Amino acid sequence: MEEPDYKSYTLNELQETYCHINKEAYPERAKKLKKEIESRLISDKEFIEHDSYKDISEYQAPDGNWFKLHWKGLLPLDLSYWVNVFAIGLALLFITPPLFQYLADSDASSTVRGLLIIAFYVVITGVSIWQLVGLYRSADKHTTRGGSSGWAMIAKLMVLIGIGRYCYDMNQTGIPFILESGKLIIGESKLPPLSIRVMNQGTEVELQGGLEFGASNRLSQVLVNNPSIRIIHLNSQGGRIAEAKKLAILVKQNKLITYSKTQCLSACPIVFLAGKEKLLGDSAKLGFHSASFGGVSGSDVEELNKSLLSQLEEAKVPSWFVKKVSKISSEDVWTPSTDELIKAGVIDKVVDSGNYAHSGVSDWQNPTTIDQELQKHEVYQSLNQFDKEGYNVVRQKMVTAIKDGTPLNTLTTGVNHYLYIERLNHYMQLGGDEEVIQYIESQIVQMEYLKNDYPAKCAAYTYPEVFEVNITNDIPTIIPSEISEKETIAFNSLIKSLSPDNYIVDKEEQTAIITGVVDKMIAVDSSYGDVLSNPSKYREDPEKLCTVGIMLNKEINALPLEKAGSLLRSFYRTES
Numbered sequence: 001m002e003e004p005d006y007k008s009y010t011l012n013e014l015q016e017t018y019c020h021i022n023k024e025a026y027p028e029r030a031k032k033l034k035k036e037i038e039s040r041l042i043s044d045k046e047f048i049e050h051d052s053y054k055d056i057s058e059y060q061a062p063d064g065n066w067f068k069l070h071w072k073g074l075l076p077l078d079l080s081y082w083v084n085v086f087a088i089g090l091a092l093l094f095i096t097p098p099l100f101q102y103l104a105d106s107d108a109s110s111t112v113r114g115l116l117i118i119a120f121y122v123v124i125t126g127v128s129i130w131q132l133v134g135l136y137r138s139a140d141k142h143t144t145r146g147g148s149s150g151w152a153m154i155a156k157l158m159v160l161i162g163i164g165r166y167c168y169d170m171n172q173t174g175i176p177f178i179l180e181s182g183k184l185i186i187g188e189s190k191l192p193p194l195s196i197r198v199m200n201q202g203t204e205v206e207l208q209g210g211l212e213f214g215a216s217n218r219l220s221q222v223l224v225n226n227p228s229i230r231i232i233h234l235n236s237q238g239g240r241i242a243e244a245k246k247l248a249i250l251v252k253q254n255k256l257i258t259y260s261k262t263q264c265l266s267a268c269p270i271v272f273l274a275g276k277e278k279l280l281g282d283s284a285k286l287g288f289h290s291a292s293f294g295g296v297s298g299s300d301v302e303e304l305n306k307s308l309l310s311q312l313e314e315a316k317v318p319s320w321f322v323k324k325v326s327k328i329s330s331e332d333v334w335t336p337s338t339d340e341l342i343k344a345g346v347i348d349k350v351v352d353s354g355n356y357a358h359s360g361v362s363d364w365q366n367p368t369t370i371d372q373e374l375q376k377h378e379v380y381q382s383l384n385q386f387d388k389e390g391y392n393v394v395r396q397k398m399v400t401a402i403k404d405g406t407p408l409n410t411l412t413t414g415v416n417h418y419l420y421i422e423r424l425n426h427y428m429q430l431g432g433d434e435e436v437i438q439y440i441e442s443q444i445v446q447m448e449y450l451k452n453d454y455p456a457k458c459a460a461y462t463y464p465e466v467f468e469v470n471i472t473n474d475i476p477t478i479i480p481s482e483i484s485e486k487e488t489i490a491f492n493s494l495i496k497s498l499s500p501d502n503y504i505v506d507k508e509e510q511t512a513i514i515t516g517v518v519d520k521m522i523a524v525d526s527s528y529g530d531v532l533s534n535p536s537k538y539r540e541d542p543e544k545l546c547t548v549g550i551m552l553n554k555e556i557n558a559l560p561l562e563k564a565g566s567l568l569r570s571f572y573r574t575e576s
Contacts, residue, residue, distance in 0.1 A: 003029075006036040014040070038062045042074065071130060073137025077147060077155055080138040085131045085162075092124070097303065104242035104307065110213045114184030121178055128166050132159050173296050180294030191239050196222055199357035199405020204231040206359040206405070207247075211239025211267055216246035223254055231257045232275075233359040238266020241291055241307050248274035248311070260284040261353050262360035265333060267291075270308070273315035273346065281353035285335045286346065292330030299329045318344055354412070357405035367399050374398065379419075379488060382495040390423050413473060420491070428572035429504070432497035433565025437557050439494050440568060442487040444557070446479055447550050454478065455542040462549030463535040504573055505566045513567050517555045521548070 006014060014037050023030040042062065061075045069075050070084050103116055139155035142148070183189065191210025196218055198205050205222060207215070223229060232251060238244075244267035251258060251274040258275025260268075265287035272278060272286065280286065290298035291308040298305030305326055312322045321336075321344040328334045341347045362369070374380040374395060383391035394415055401411040428436055443461055450458040457475055460467045476484065505513065521528040531538055531548045538545050556564055 011040045070134035073134060073141050075138055077138045077142045080135045081155060085135050110184040114181035117181040118178055121174055132162050135159050173301060176294030176296050198226050202226050202228045204357040204405060205229050206233035208235045211236055211243045213240055213243055215243050216250060219247060219250055231259055234258060234260050234264045234268050234272050235262045235360040236264060236268040238268045241267045244270040245311060247271045251275060259356060270311045278347045279351045280347045282350055286341060287333040287335045288325045289328040289333050290326060290330050297330035299327055354407060354409035356407055358402055358408045358411060361402055370398050379492050382492050386495050386498050393418060425572045427494050429569055430498040430500060430502055431494045432502060433561050435494045435497040436565050436568045439490040440553055440557055442490040444550060444553050445483055445486060449483055451546050455546045459542045459545035459549055463545055466535050466539050502569060503566045504569045510570050520555055521551055
């Protein structure tokens with residue numbers, strides 16, 4: 001038989017012929033007929049208008065690019081949904097978290113990270129559009145292929161649900177993540193800049209500011225250059241969890257003790273928990289909350305919290321603590337009590353911050369900032385106004401000590417030694433009558449407190465030459481604060497009263513006044529005269545030295561105001 005010209009027949013005639021042709025007897029003709037029908041279906045929309053092509057079991061997707069076939073709806077509905085939508089969507093669901101984790105753990109710059117995240121959402125958006133459009137088109141053609149109209153409607157409903165879900169996810173996380181990624185690309189960050197400085201003769205290091213990408217590389221180099229570092233100060237508002245994890249690894253590898261002087265918040269505790277020993281300053285705070293990115297909180301999107309919570313669990317933080325953290329919004333901060341932190345094993349103990357390098361000072365490189373801090377204290381205000389020379393010495397000590405990270409207690413001891421010992425002669429020579437007497441009265445109160453338990457320290461006030469130089473160094477830690485406060489008030493008043501016109505008695509008058517005072521003391525106990533003339537003889541009897549010293553100062557203070565003041569000033573006169 002002559003081969004018919006299939007192009008001269010309508011699609012309906014071709015479909016009718018194909019349904020009745022003996023396919024076993026004429027396989028080649030049936031194959032050509034089917035090919036012509038499929039060509040017609042692809043090239044025009046007559047497919048929608050004809051429903052006589054009922055042999056669904058015989059329908060097979062035409063040859064060609066799989067991607068294009070799905071996009072045009074030419075794949076069977078089951079393949080479009082189960083393979084191209086369900087299976088691919090499931091694969092993306094499982095692949096995405098490891099990809100993001102790999103990116104987080106990489107050394108990629110913030111620009112590369114931002115570009116990759118945006119590229120991810122571009123790909124996801126493209127795949128979603130391809131999946132949903134192809135599924136809808138396949139469902140639209142399903143009934144004309146002899147399929148169930150019910151399944152076609154369900155598939156279209158799934159498309160609508162998919163669109164809704166995509167829009168919801170993009171609104172909740174996609175758009176915020178894309179905007180945040182844009183900030184990464186251009187280098188915009190809300191985190192304060194990170195400063196790293198070596199302190200306390202190379203034994204301590206401070207991280208202050210935001211934990212931005214690259215912080216671990218900077219710290220690693222510092223540790224290589226300073227192998228004596230044993231303590232790391234963490235005074236940070238937090239930052240990138242991925243970077244905090246890398247910092248924690250460095251802390252563990254170098255067996256560092258972690259310590260916070262001011263605050264360690266957000267991602268910072270991840271680093272803190274890695275310490276060989278975990279120490280919290282007496283006024284410091286540890287703060288916890290859910291992870292976040294682009295303003296999206298892990299308390300709302302569990303996936304964001306996985307890395308943070310896994311780090312807490314790895315540090316063996318108890319489940320009740322981890323659960324509490326997971327529920328705290330990234331907009332809030334939970335600062336557990338000391339008891340809670342110790343109970344959870346987050347800290348080992350609370351320590352005196354003064355024993356560690358003086359950290360947590362913002363803008364520590366700027367001397368003006370140090371001036372501003374000094375002016376918050378009355379004594380230093382008075383120094384700046386009435387004793388510029390003394391103030392400049394103290395200021396320079398502060399600048400040097402803070403830059404070097406000298407422990408606060410060491411700094412305080414040095415400054416106090418200068419003011420209360422080296423500079424005291426100057427103040428007592430030029431102080432007013434009432435002020436020098438008031439200062440000696442504050443010393444008498446301290447001596448009386450020390451008399452019973454620390455008689456040698458008490459005696460050293462009056463006879464420093466008899467005892468070791470450092471015997472009084474720890475007195476500030478022994479004296480109660482209310483007694484120390486009296487000395488500070490008296491010292492401040494003394495500085496304010498400085499005047500070169502204040503009278504000092506001459507030597508003859510000084511001798512006469514002292515003789516009168518000594519005679520009164522000998523009348524009480526005849527041995528007191530020997531103690532006053534030869535104090536070294538009584539080194540092994542510090543209680544007696546202390547008693548005589550207290551009595552001597554009290555007798556001088558009991559003199560008439562001007563006589564007592566001028567006599568005390570004469571004791572501190574420097575011979576020219």
